Amino acid sequence: MKKLFLLFALISCAAIQTVSAQTVPYDSVKKQIIYTEVVQVPNTDKAKLFERATHVLGTMYNEVEKKYETKDATGGTMMLKCTTRVMLMDPKTKVLVQDKEFIKYKLSISFKDGKYKYDFYDFHIDKGGYKYPLEKMYLNDQTVTKEMRAPEKLAVVDKDIKEMIAKLKEGMKADKVTTKEDW
Numbered sequence: 001m002k003k004l005f006l007l008f009a010l011i012s013c014a015a016i017q018t019v020s021a022q023t024v025p026y027d028s029v030k031k032q033i034i035y036t037e038v039v040q041v042p043n044t045d046k047a048k049l050f051e052r053a054t055h056v057l058g059t060m061y062n063e064v065e066k067k068y069e070t071k072d073a074t075g076g077t078m079m080l081k082c083t084t085r086v087m088l089m090d091p092k093t094k095v096l097v098q099d100k101e102f103i104k105y106k107l108s109i110s111f112k113d114g115k116y117k118y119d120f121y122d123f124h125i126d127k128g129g130y131k132y133p134l135e136k137m138y139l140n141d142q143t144v145t146k147e148m149r150a151p152e153k154l155a156v157v158d159k160d161i162k163e164m165i166a167k168l169k170e171g172m173k174a175d176k177v178t179t180k181e182d183w
Helices: 002-023 046-060 152-169
Strands: 035-040 069-073 077-089 096-112 115-127 130-133
Touching: 002 152, 035 152, 046 077, 046 096, 046 115, 046 152, 077 152, 096 152, 115 152
Parallel strands: none
Antiparallel strands: 035 115, 069 077, 077 096, 096 115, 115 130
């Protein structure tokens, strides 16, 4: 019975790792995890898009002004240093608990008339001044141990970033055109 349980646990861990690694977008050329897209917003100029982004980022992040590394309205770029807290399932109690590590990343948004581009990148865990890149977890490096729970952390980060992307896209949508109907 113990052997059967052990076999099931190993298969489950391998399946979770495969699923997590496949959902995280990995750029094999740059050798990094990066979420990027160019989003079209027709009939909207660069200044209006910049203004919308400033507003929506204020709703997405606490104390957003402290997170800006650059914020250039004339150049149409902004870069933020962001942090997310990983919540992991406690194996004993099956309750979500905060992991002791914070995952840091950068968000860069560039604007042109009618479109903007976002990049979520440079994902890492700060270990006392040493940046431990999440790509090491993705590549299943020799340094990744079972105790690190890498597949779970990747899945949490993936979910969190996808939620941020959805909020950003919703906040950046084109103005609704209203027409009056005369009768």
